[in-house]
Amino acid sequence: MTRLFPWVALAVFASIPLWLHDPYLLNAFITTGIFIIAAMSLNLLLGYTGQLSLGHVAFFGIGAYTSALTSLGFDVELIGGLRVVHEPWPVWTGLVLGTLVAGLCGYIVGKLSFRVRGAYFVIVTISFAEVVRLVALNWVELTQGPLALTSIPPMTLGLPGLGYFDFYSKQSYFYLVLAIVVISYVIIRRLVYSRVGRAMVALKENESLAVSVGIDVTRYLVLAAVVSAGIAGAAGSLYAHYLKIIDPDVFLFLYTITMVIMVITGGKGTLAGPIVGGLIFGFIPVVARSFAAPEVQWILYGLFMILIVFVLPQGIVPAVENLFTARSKAEFPASPKAKIQDAP
Amino acid sequence: MNAAQPIAARPALSIEHIAVHFGGLVAIADMNFVVNEGEVVSLIGPNGAGKTTAFNIITGFLRPSQGEVRYRGTPLTHLKPHQVAELGLVRTFQRTSVFQSVSVFENVMIGLHRRGRSRLWDTLLALPRERESENDLRAKAHEILEFVGIERRANELAGSLAYGEQRLLGVALALAAEPSMLLLDEPVSGMNATETARFMQLLGRLRKLGVTILLVEHDMPMVMGVSDRIVVLNYGRIIAEGPPAAIQGNPEVIRAYLGQGARKRAGD
Ligand SMILES: Nc1ncnc2c1ncn2[C@@H]1O[C@H](COP(=O)(O)OP(=O)(O)OP(=O)(O)O)[C@@H](O)[C@H]1O
Ligand SMILES: [Mg+2]
Numbered sequence: 001m002t003r004l005f006p007w008v009a010l011a012v013f014a015s016i017p018l019w020l021h022d023p024y025l026l027n028a029f030i031t032t033g034i035f036i037i038a039a040m041s042l043n044l045l046l047g048y049t050g051q052l053s054l055g056h057v058a059f060f061g062i063g064a065y066t067s068a069l070t071s072l073g074f075d076v077e078l079i080g081g082l083r084v085v086h087e088p089w090p091v092w093t094g095l096v097l098g099t100l101v102a103g104l105c106g107y108i109v110g111k112l113s114f115r116v117r118g119a120y121f122v123i124v125t126i127s128f129a130e131v132v133r134l135v136a137l138n139w140v141e142l143t144q145g146p147l148a149l150t151s152i153p154p155m156t157l158g159l160p161g162l163g164y165f166d167f168y169s170k171q172s173y174f175y176l177v178l179a180i181v182v183i184s185y186v187i188i189r190r191l192v193y194s195r196v197g198r199a200m201v202a203l204k205e206n207e208s209l210a211v212s213v214g215i216d217v218t219r220y221l222v223l224a225a226v227v228s229a230g231i232a233g234a235a236g237s238l239y240a241h242y243l244k245i246i247d248p249d250v251f252l253f254l255y256t257i258t259m260v261i262m263v264i265t266g267g268k269g270t271l272a273g274p275i276v277g278g279l280i281f282g283f284i285p286v287v288a289r290s291f292a293a294p295e296v297q298w299i300l301y302g303l304f305m306i307l308i309v310f311v312l313p314q315g316i317v318p319a320v321e322n323l324f325t326a327r328s329k330a331e332f333p334a335s336p337k338a339k340i341q342d343a344p
Numbered sequence: 345m346n347a348a349q350p351i352a353a354r355p356a357l358s359i360e361h362i363a364v365h366f367g368g369l370v371a372i373a374d375m376n377f378v379v380n381e382g383e384v385v386s387l388i389g390p391n392g393a394g395k396t397t398a399f400n401i402i403t404g405f406l407r408p409s410q411g412e413v414r415y416r417g418t419p420l421t422h423l424k425p426h427q428v429a430e431l432g433l434v435r436t437f438q439r440t441s442v443f444q445s446v447s448v449f450e451n452v453m454i455g456l457h458r459r460g461r462s463r464l465w466d467t468l469l470a471l472p473r474e475r476e477s478e479n480d481l482r483a484k485a486h487e488i489l490e491f492v493g494i495e496r497r498a499n500e501l502a503g504s505l506a507y508g509e510q511r512l513l514g515v516a517l518a519l520a521a522e523p524s525m526l527l528l529d530e531p532v533s534g535m536n537a538t539e540t541a542r543f544m545q546l547l548g549r550l551r552k553l554g555v556t557i558l559l560v561e562h563d564m565p566m567v568m569g570v571s572d573r574i575v576v577l578n579y580g581r582i583i584a585e586g587p588p589a590a591i592q593g594n595p596e597v598i599r600a601y602l603g604q605g606a607r608k609r610a611g612d
Contacts, residue, residue, distance in 0.1 A: 187468060194467040195460040202454045205443045213521040214429035214458040
């Protein structure tokens with residue numbers, strides 16, 4: 001039953017473009033899907049290692065810019081008159097490079113900040129995001145600064161000789177985003193249910209005890225940061241090639257907050273949490289738009305968030321899971337486990 | 345009890361001129377002692393004598409102000425705790441320490457970390473080695489829970505166990521890390537008499553497996569019963585060292601600790 005659930009969910013989502021033709025709603029699904037990927041990546045850090053990356057949008061933005069620049073090409077002069085010219089590459093290499101460069105940044109930030117963790121990590125990530133935003137804003141030669149990178153080509157996939165496939169239509173882009181959601185989900189799931197995931201949870205729960213049995217803290221925190229940043233970078237790349245225009249506003253703190261809200265309300269430290277939270281907070285503006293003014297939309301957004309955090313502090317997914325386990329316990333009151341538990 | 349030591353005792357752990365200062369407080373002053381392979385040595389002394397501090401130094405949780413610790417010849421002074429554990433030197437904690445919010449079984453699986461053989465690629469690509477490794481670990485986890493005697497609690501949350509069982513789980517976690525030497529910090533504190541007796545049997549079985557043991561414990565009957573040698577610490581200084589019989593009769597030890605301990609227990 002619970003094993004089947006992800007497959008059912010996948011089938012339902014995969015069917016959406018078949019019956020939903022409203023471009024506005026498809027658009028909402030695509031952007032929500034992109035943010036779900038980012039939220040999933042944040043959840044790996046926040047939910048499983050307990051480290052809050054409040055600059056997570058930096059990895060998203062780095063993925064977006066790297067991917068866009070890879071496919072657009074650039075011509076910049078570095079210090080000392082060194083000129084770097086990059087001819088446009090196939091768009092899919094942008095997705096790969098965006099992921100890798102963001103992952104590399106995750107590695108650097110992780111190495112720098114995981115010596116002293118907790119609040120320090122939060123500060124390093126916020127500062128990192130701000131620095132990257134300033135670079136994007138001021139290195140006009142590379143990024144066009146506030147003028148934005150425009151005419152970013154749409155995503156195409158393919159190799160010479162094997163044919164190309166472009167994701168120009170909303171339907172096809174929906175499937176591309178869904179595919180990346182699934183790949184990210186599978187990567188995170190495999191990590192979490194492995195020795196690596198156990199090490200992460202151990203570090204979050206009781207670091208002294210974890211290191212006493214030989215778990216290398218830095219190694220696993222940096223690994224989580226790399227994977228998390230890489231996936232966020234992939235989301236950023238999808239974002240850039242979907243909107244076809246990006247400016248330094250992709251680094252807005254608001255986006256990080258959106259991801260955090262998605263993770264916390266959905267249930268941090270659960271696989272489905274960011275997806276559920278992402279769908280809810282991705283669609284509140286869409287639904288509210290039909291009957292409320294923009295300010296009212298934001299108020300609704302805030303109210304809904306406060307409501308969930310107060311009523312279900314663990315998030316929606318853990319609450320639903322508890323409901324299920326409570327019911328299955330009630331169905332089998334005489335299980336041997338229950339007896340042992342009741343014994344004094 | 346005070347079994348004949350092997351003729352050529354090989355030192356496993358050696359503490360050489362260790363001193364620890366916390367600001368002006370001298371927690372340990374020029375500490376020297378050796379634990380030989382396969383030996384059970386107890387480190388005793390009144391509260392605040394520096395026993396836990398010594399454990400923290402040995403296992404890399406604290407850096408000494410001076411001196412050197414060696415395990416099987418390797419200097420430990422600059423190693424991180426997880427690197428010390430990798431050498432086979434594993435400790436337990438004085439304050440009950442388990443991963444509260446996961447099951448007893450998962451706790452041991454975490455403890456087995458060092459024994460997993462799968463690499464990152466095996467995990468990400470779900471290669472056969474990942475499943476084999478996980479299956480092996482699961483089998484070992486059951487073995488360890490059985491060895492310690494909390495097998496039937498496997499699926500319960502660690503935090504929901506009774507106190508004595510949590511202490512046992514702490515030992516199971518340490519055993520999972522495959523120690524060649526085990527450092528136990530007051531393992532039976534908070535256990536009832538039956539549990540303590542069972543724990544002593546467990547120690548006996550561990551020693552048969554060739555695990556070297558350094559024990560910190562206030563329970564004197566147990567210390568006298570299981571130790572080959574005893575090191576007595578008072579205000580950070582070693583005041584006596586020797587087989588249990590000699591320690592029991594040592595007037596300085598009685599004055600500093602045993603007498604006080606007896607008084608304290610009577611007062612409880
Ligand atoms: N991190 C620390 N900072 C400052 N002082 C410390 C620290 N850790 C221990 N101490 C002090 O060092 C001395 C030795 O403490 P330690 O915990 O090693 O004693 P112990 O022998 O384990 O005592 P007990 O039997 O109560 O566990 C005590 O006076 C303690 O207050
Ligand atoms: Mg102590």
